[in-house]
Amino acid sequence: MFNTTICKELDIEYPIIQGGMMWVSKTELSSAVSNAGGLGIITALSFGSSDELRSEIKKMKMATNKPFGVNITLLPTLRPINYDAYIDVILDEEVKIVETAGNNPEKYIVKLKDNNVKIIHKCTSIRHAKKAENIGCDFISIDGYECAGHPGEDDVTSLLLVPLAVESLKIPVIASGGFADARGFVAALALGATGVNMGTRFFATKEAPVHDNIKKAIVNASERDTILILRTLKNTMRVLKNDLAKTVYEMESKGAKLEELAPLLSGLRGKESFISGNTNNSLIACGMAAGLIKDIPSVSELIEKIISEAKSIVNQLHSL
Numbered sequence: 231m232f233n234t235t236i237c238k239e240l241d242i243e244y245p246i247i248q249g250g251m252m253w254v255s256k257t258e259l260s261s262a263v264s265n266a267g268g269l270g271i272i273t274a275l276s277f278g279s280s281d282e283l284r285s286e287i288k289k290m291k292m293a294t295n296k297p298f299g300v301n302i303t304l305l306p307t308l309r310p311i312n313y314d315a316y317i318d319v320i321l322d323e324e325v326k327i328v329e330t331a332g333n334n335p336e337k338y339i340v341k342l343k344d345n346n347v348k349i350i351h352k353c354t355s356i357r358h359a360k361k362a363e364n365i366g367c368d369f370i371s372i373d374g375y376e377c378a379g380h381p382g383e384d385d386v387t388s389l390l391l392v393p394l395a396v397e398s399l400k401i402p403v404i405a406s407g408g409f410a411d412a413r414g415f416v417a418a419l420a421l422g423a424t425g426v427n428m429g430t431r432f433f434a435t436k437e438a439p440v441h442d443n444i445k446k447a448i449v450n451a452s453e454r455d456t457i458l459i460l461r462t463l464k465n466t467m468r469v470l471k472n473d474l475a476k477t478v479y480e481m482e483s484k485g486a487k488l489e490e491l492a493p494l495l496s497g498l499r500g501k502e503s504f505i506s507g508n509t510n511n512s513l514i515a516c517g518m519a520a521g522l523i524k525d526i527p528s529v530s531e532l533i534e535k536i537i538s539e540a541k542s543i544v545n546q547l548h549s550l
């Protein structure tokens with residue numbers, strides 16, 4: 231059951247993907263997802279250099295013999311990034327799945343495809359999804375308005391984006407944004423998706439390499455406890471509504487420019503807070519799905535629960 235196209239094409243047992251998460255998607259979490267039958271994706275930019283990424287890929291290979299991917303996030307950053315060096319390491323280490331996000335990955339497509347890498351492009355609109363299909367991406371992960379991180383500027387929810395993407399594209403679509411349990415999983419398949427991508431749900435698991443305070447903050451958050459910031463920069467981000475996020479929001483509403491905001495946006499704040507457990511002094515990407523999250527299970531408990539409950543839901547639906 232649930233042996234969808236993505237399972238066959240990526241050789242995974244369940245169509246459950248753990249999206250790349252800055253500072254979070256490292257071997258501890260991502261190998262656990264792959265070992266539990268899903269697809270774990272480590273985030274290249276969590277590693278300060280391509281050499282560090284190479285070490286992490288080697289660590290992943292020791293921790294799992296199942297397929298895994300590497301996320302390359304092409305968003306504007308405060309420091310210049312040598313993407314080519316990261317891509318070269320991915321190819322050199324023979325990673326076969328890449329998740330691109332944030333911007334058009336066209337520049338890297340030929341190189342990746344020539345090396346038989348399957349490309350999952352994550353985007354937030356149908357027009358960007360169509361473009362990604364045209365340039366040769368293999369899967370689209372479509373991130374609805376509910377999602378953690380960057381939901382884009384259109385504010386269209388997953389309930390609409392997923393079926394619209396499915397009917398607009400020939401390549402398989404992965405539903406992302408707002409999925410956290412078996413109900414969402416079955417709903418995503420009903421909308422025509424080949425699987426689900428989850429960030430916030432995997433963030434609050436035992437294996438996520440972040441301080442327990444951060445995980446508890448996700449568990450304690452309701453669906454109303456996230457906030458959209460950086461809208462004024464057209465780089466909207468959904469984060470936990472904590473002290474820093476409220477400050478940034480207020481500064482933006484008073485017309486603050488990037489130069490003033492920059493010290494508050496530094497990704498290193500996130501890195502530090504994920505270690506220290508301070509839930510108020512960094513921007514913590516968090517989706518509305520936090521409202522559905524009530525526990526901190528292990529990754530295998532989570533995936534097994536989603537699959538077994540999804541089977542029950544499908545049976546219940548049959549009986550209607």
Ligand SMILES: Cc1cc2nc3c(=O)[nH]c(=O)nc-3n(C[C@H](O)[C@H](O)[C@H](O)COP(=O)(O)O)c2cc1C
Nearest residue numbers: 249251252331377378379407408428429430515517
């Ligand atoms: C803490 C955190 C960090 C994230 N960092 C990234 C990132 O660096 N690159 C990226 O493409 N997506 C990032 N995301 C987004 C996820 O990969 C995924 O697309 C999103 O969380 C899906 O929505 P959901 O949170 O409702 O499941 C992040 C999400 C979280 C929760």
